[in-house]
Amino acid sequence: MKTLRLSTDLQHQIRHHCADCYPLEACGLLIGWGDDVVTNIVTSPNLARHPATGFELDPALIIQHQKQSRLGNDRILGHYHSHPDGQAQPSAQDQAQNHDPELIWVIVQVTGGIALGLKAFATDPETGQLISIPLQAEKI
Ligand SMILES: [Zn+2]
Numbered sequence: 001m002k003t004l005r006l007s008t009d010l011q012h013q014i015r016h017h018c019a020d021c022y023p024l025e026a027c028g029l030l031i032g033w034g035d036d037v038v039t040n041i042v043t044s045p046n047l048a049r050h051p052a053t054g055f056e057l058d059p060a061l062i063i064q065h066q067k068q069s070r071l072g073n074d075r076i077l078g079h080y081h082s083h084p085d086g087q088a089q090p091s092a093q094d095q096a097q098n099h100d101p102e103l104i105w106v107i108v109q110v111t112g113g114i115a116l117g118l119k120a121f122a123t124d125p126e127t128g129q130l131i132s133i134p135l136q137a138e139k140i
Helices: 008-021 059-070 092-097
Strands: 027-033 037-044 075-084 104-111 114-123 130-133
Touching: 008 037, 008 075, 008 104, 008 114, 027 059, 037 059, 037 075, 059 075
Parallel strands: 075 104
Antiparallel strands: 027 037, 027 075, 104 114, 114 130
């Protein structure tokens, strides 16, 4: 099973961005190396038509980081988004939007403007559904 290595400092940055965007959904990229080591996050504008109930990453930001990874820099491991007044669980819409089985998803529960639970998910190769994966916070 995959894991996600995400330092407490980066978790704090993600929570901070998600709380800032409340009551709208926040989103951004998880940048790093190997299968699961996140070294940086990049905040994205949420381009969804209804940003209170969905998210859409900025495609220009994705292309920019794909170019950088071809130059030997860290690559996109996945992305994060928030669920304002929801749960840190993939919604039916998230499951339907999961087009790339390689990407790791982080979902943050933001309740009343305060970022609470933060969980990581990856695609189950058997079912194609996003399932919870372990999160490791220690430094590499
Ligand atoms: Zn969602």
